[in-house]
Structures are given as C-alpha cells and as structure tokens.
Amino acid sequence: MLFMVEMQVNIPLGFDADEAAQLKAAEKARFQELQAAGTWRHIWxxxxxxxxxxxxxxxxxxxxxxxxIGLPLYPFMTMKVTALCRHPSSLHDDDR
Structure with missing residues (x-):
C-alpha cells in the first residue's frame, strides 16, 4: 500500500539545542533504515x-x-496522510 505523508516539523523555540541535534540524528538514521528496506520510498x-x-x-x-509514531521527531510533527493507488496510465510496474 502506498501512502503520501506530508510532514511539518515544529520544534519549539528554546528547545534544548543538543537534544534537538540528537533527535535529528536519530530521525536521519531511522529514515535511512526505512529507505534501505524499501518502506520509505521517496522524500522531497x-x-x-x-x-x-x-x-x-x-x-x-x-x-x-x-x-x-515511532519517528524520533514525531512529537514535533504535524502530518497529513493520503492513501494512493496505481494510476491505470502509469508506465511503471512498481506503482502498486
């Protein structure tokens, strides 16, 4: 199943800079893990x-x-999730 997820990150002003840096590094590592597994297919x-x-x-x-909800930055995110399905005119077989 394909989903488009729009993520807006809102870390509060005054939030501890070191903790924010750790969360961002953990977020990047988790993203790369999910990307390597093929779960997080695209990001822009x-x-x-x-x-x-x-x-x-x-x-x-x-x-x-x-x-x-397991993403390290989840507590600071606003998300919009949209379910997607293959368009019949698509030339790509991997658009499930």
Missing part, C-alpha cells in the same frame, strides 16, 4: 519550510501508523 523537501513530502510503501494502515 518543501522549499522554505522544515517540511517534507514522502511516499511510504507498507503492508497496512497499522504498519504506517506504527512507523510514523
């Missing part, structure tokens, strides 16, 4: 914002939920 920055648009390939809604 939103220009001018601390935000991204990502495509996830998961087995279920529950799996996506567990991944998202």
């Amino acid at each position: 920055r939103v220009a001018g914002q601390y935000a991204n648009v990502s495509i996830f390939d998961v087995e279920s809604n529950s799996q996506l939920h567990d991944i998202l």
Whole structure:
C-alpha cells in the first residue's frame, strides 16, 4: 500500500539545542533504515519550510501508523496522510 505523508516539523523555540541535534540524528538514521528496506520510498523537501513530502510503501494502515509514531521527531510533527493507488496510465510496474 502506498501512502503520501506530508510532514511539518515544529520544534519549539528554546528547545534544548543538543537534544534537538540528537533527535535529528536519530530521525536521519531511522529514515535511512526505512529507505534501505524499501518502506520509505521517496522524500522531497518543501522549499522554505522544515517540511517534507514522502511516499511510504507498507503492508497496512497499522504498519504506517506504527512507523510514523515511532519517528524520533514525531512529537514535533504535524502530518497529513493520503492513501494512493496505481494510476491505470502509469508506465511503471512498481506503482502498486
């Protein structure tokens, strides 16, 4: 199942800089782990914002939920999740 997830990160002003740096490093490591597994298929920055648009390939809604709430920066994120399905005109066979 493919999902588009729009993530906006809002770390509060005055939040401990060292803790924020640790969370960002842990977030990057988790992202790279999920990307290597093929679960986090794509990520794009939103220009001018601390935000991204990502495509996830998961087995279920529950799996996506567990991944998202397990992200180190989750407590500071606002997300919008959109389910996707293959468009019949797509030339790509991996667009499930």
